[in-house]
Amino acid sequence: MIDKVLSQFTPEKVEEEVNVDKKFRYGIIGTGWIAEAHADALNLMDDVEVVALADLVPGKAETFAKNMGWDVSKIHFYTSHKDLIDNEELDGVSVCTYNATHAECTIYALEHGVNVLLEKPFTVTLEEAVAVCKAEKKSGKVLSIGIQPRMDNNMKEIKRIVESGELGKVYYIRIGGGRRRGIPNSTFIEKRTAGIGALGDIGVYALDMVLNAIGNPKPLTVSGYKSAFFGPNPKYNNPEDAKRFDVDDFAAGFIRLEGGVVIDFITSWACHINTPGDTIILGTEGALRIPSTDCWNGAPGGQMTLYKDIAGLQTEVKLPLLPDRPKGLFYEKCRSFIDACRYNLPSPVPSSQIIYNQAIIDGIARSADLGKEIDIVIPEI
Ligand SMILES: NC(=O)c1ccc[n+]([C@@H]2O[C@H](COP(=O)([O-])OP(=O)(O)OC[C@H]3O[C@@H](n4cnc5c(N)ncnc54)[C@H](O)[C@@H]3O)[C@@H](O)[C@H]2O)c1
Secondary structure, three states, X not given: OHHHHHHOOOOOOOOOOOOOOOOEEEEEEOOOHHHHHHHHXXXXXXXXXXXXXXXXXXXXXXXXXXXXXXXXXHOEEEOOHHXXXXXXXXOEEEEOOOHHHHHHHHHHHHHOOOEEEEEOOOOOOHXXXXXXXXXXXXXXXXXXXXXXXXXXXXXXXHHHHHHHOOOOOEEEEEOOOOEXXXXXXXXXXXXXXXXXXXXXXXXXXXXXXXXXXXXXXXXXXXXXXXXXXXXXXXXXXXXXXXXXXXXXXXXXXXXXXXXXXXXXXXXXXXXXXXXXXXXXXXXXXXXXEEOOOOEOOOXXXXXXXXXXXXXXXXXXXXXXXXXXXXXXXXXXXXXXXXXXXXXXXXXXXXXHXXXXXXXXXXXXXXXXXXXXXXXXXXXXX
C-alpha cells in the first residue's frame, strides 16, 4: 500500500546523465551574426566540441573561430556546406545561413546522415519546407527548427493556460507584435538572400506563439496582404539599404484553421503606429491578452491578463511574469536539440508542426500576389 502511494511521487522518466566522455561533434554552417549565439551556447556545454565551420565568404569562418577564442588548429574550415558535410564525421550541425539557403543546406546534411538544428524561418516557401520534411523522413535523423521563444517560461504559460481549459474553446486569435521601426539590414532585406521580409522573419514567431498554444491545427485558407512602403524609402531607411530593399516590411492575413479557429495576423518591421497591438486569444470561457513589445522578437512584452466571468462577475487577473531561463534561450534551443540526438528523443521543435507555420507564411505571400483568398494545400510527406 505504502509503495503504491509513494510510486505516485516517482517521476515517470529519470533523465539520463550526459556522457561527457564522448563529445558530440558539432559543425556550424553559416558563420554570420546568429551563429555567434549558437557558439556562445555551445561553449557552455562540456560534452560538445565544435570541429568544423563553413561560410561561403572565404576567411569568414576562420575569423569567426578566432573571435570566439577557439583553437583554430582544432577546427576544419570550409567555404561550402557540401565540403563540410562530405569531409567531416558529425553528430549535428546548426544551419545558420540566410533564409534562401536553409533548404539546400538542411537537405544535404540530412541526406548525409547528419542531425540538423535549422535557424528560423523554416524555409522561404512551402515547397522547400516539404522537400526538407521528405529528406528528414527518409534520413530518420533529428531536425529541430530554431524557434527559441518556445523555450521561454512565459511562452510555455500561454500553452499551459490554453490546455488547462480555462479559456474554453478558442475560436478567435488576433496576433499583435510587430515594430514601428525595426528594419534589419545585411542579408535580411534582399530576396536573393532572405527570400521574404518581415512576414517570415518575425511573423514566424507570432504565428508559433499561438499555433503552438492551440495544438497546431491545420491551416485551411488564407487571405493575405503584404507591402513595402518603408524599407525602400530613404526617408525611413538608410539610403544604401533602401536601394537594395526588395522584400516585404509589412504583412497581414486572415487564416482559417481546422476546428473552426480563425487567426487575424499582422506583422511589421515598420509602420506608423507604436505597435500593431497586443495578441488576444478569445475562448468561450475566457480570454487572454498578451502584451506586445516595442521591437517584436516573439515573446510577451509584459504581464499577461486573463479574463473570466467568476460568480457572475467580469474579472481580470494580471498573471505573474515568470523569470528568464538561467542559461538563456539559445542554450535551451541547442541543448534540447543535442539531447534529442543523443538520447533518441523527439525533435524539440518538430518540422511536422512548423510546416503549418510555413504554409501560412507561404499562403499569405501567394494570396497577396494573387489578390484573393486561397486554399492552403500541404502535400503528403
Ligand atoms: N533565432 C533568432 O533569434 C535569429 C536572429 C537573427 C537571425 N536569425 C536567422 O538566422 C539566419 C542567419 O541570420 P544572420 O543574421 O546570421 O545572417 P548573416 O547574413 O549574418 O549570416 C549568414 C551567413 O551564412 C553564409 N551562408 C549562406 N549560405 C551558405 C552556404 N550554402 N554555406 C555556407 N555558408 C553560407 C553567408 O555567407 C553568411 O555569412 C537567418 O535565417 C535568420 O532569420 C535567427
